[in-house]
Amino acid sequence: MAFSLGLSEETRERLARLWDLSRIAIHYGWVPFVLYLGWRGSASKPNLFRILSPFPV
C-alpha cells in the first residue's frame, strides 16, 4: 500500500503507549463507570452494597 500517514517512530510509540493505557482503563474501568452513571442517575442513590448484592435488599 502506497499511502502512509508519515508518523514518526516517536509519535507511533507514544500513540501505542496511549492505546495500551486506554485499553487497560476500559477493561477495568468501564464497569465501575456504568455503575457510577446509574448511581448518579437514580433518584434513590443506592449504596454500593445495594448495587452489588444479588439479593433484593
Add this chain to the structure above:
Amino acid sequence: MSVPIAQLGAPGSLPAPDAVIEVPQRSWYETAPVLSHISAAYEAVAARRKALGLTNPGSAENINKEVAKDVFLKNNMFTGLRAELAKGLSIMPSFQTTHIFSIGGAGFPPYQFGTYYATDDVFAQAGISSDGSMNGRFNFRNGPNMIFKSAAQAAPGQPFMMQLEQDVAGPDFSLNFKALYPSILDNTLTGVFVGSMLQSVTPKLSLGLETMWSKMAAAQPADAAVSYMGRYVSGDWIASAQIQPQGILQASFWRKVAERVEAGVECQITAGAAAMRNASPEMLMMGAIPATEGVTTLGARYEFKTSMYRAQVDSTGKVACTLDRRVLPNVMLQFAGEIDHATTACKVGVGIQVEYGGEEPPFGEDGTPLELKQISPPV
C-alpha cells in the same frame, strides 16, 4: 395561445396595489445560474420521493431479523444449569444489575456480572465475568435520526476488540458506517471498514448494498468486497435475500401463521471462495475441490400469555427447542435442549431468571403480585 394586448393592462391581471406579494425565500444556491438547475432538480426528486409514500426500511443488519433473531433460538440456546438474578435499581432512567451463575455450561463462565444504564439518548452497558473478560457498549443519539454505537471486548490473553458504528435513519433509507479494529499505529490505516445502505424502492420492497474494505496488517494487501441484499415485506410475510461475493447466498422467509405463531425458514448456500476457506488445508493440498454446501433451517415460535416456545430443525440433523415460562410475574423458568443427530450429541440447559423491581416492591401489601413493569434493555 395569444393574449389580446388590451387585456394585459386590464385591472384584473395585476395585483391590487396594497396586496402583499409573497416572494419565497431563496438561498444563494437556488438562485446561482448553474446551481439553481441542480437544486431545482434535487427538489423535484425530493418531492417525487415524498409522493411515493415510502417508509424507513430498517437497518441493513436487521434484514433477516424476524427469522434469525426472533424465531430461531441462536441467542436463547444455553447448556447446563443457569440462574440469572436481575435487579432493577431505577426505572427512569433505567438502571439494572444482573448476576448470572452457571454450572456445566460449555463456553459460559461460572459467574457474570452485568449492568446497564439507559436514558432516552444514552445507553451504557458493561459486563465482567469471573474469567476476567469484559464487554462494554456505549450508544448515544447524536442527531434526530442518528445513533452512534460503540462496543468493546477485552479478555486476558486475547486481542482487544473494538467496534465503532454510526447509524443514520432517513425517511426512506438507512445508512450504517462501521469500523472494526481501527488503528493507525502501523503508520497506515488498518482495520475493517463497512458501509451499508438500504433503500425503500416501493412501500414493500427495499434494496441495499454493503461495501467492505479491510486491511488487517500493514504488510498485507487490502481487501474489498460488495454484497447485495433485498427485503420484501408484505403484510404477514417477509422475504429477504443477501448475496456475498465470496460465494455465500442467504435467503430467508418469515410468516405469521396465526395470531401467536410465527414460522421462519432460512437457506444458506456456500460456494466458491467461501467454501475454499472452510475446507481443511490437507484437503486442498490433495487437490480436492470443496463442494458447494447448503444449510437450511426451519423454525417456529409460539408465544403464549406466560410462555414462549421455540423449535427449530436444520438440514445438518440438529433439532433444538427452548421453552421460557413465566411462573410468577418476576420469575421465569427456561428449558433448552438440542440433539445433533449427525454426531449423536445432545445439550440440555435449565435456567431460572428472577427479576427484582426497583423502587416499587414486587408484591402488593396483601401479598398478591403486582404487575411489574417489563424491564428490558432498549435496543
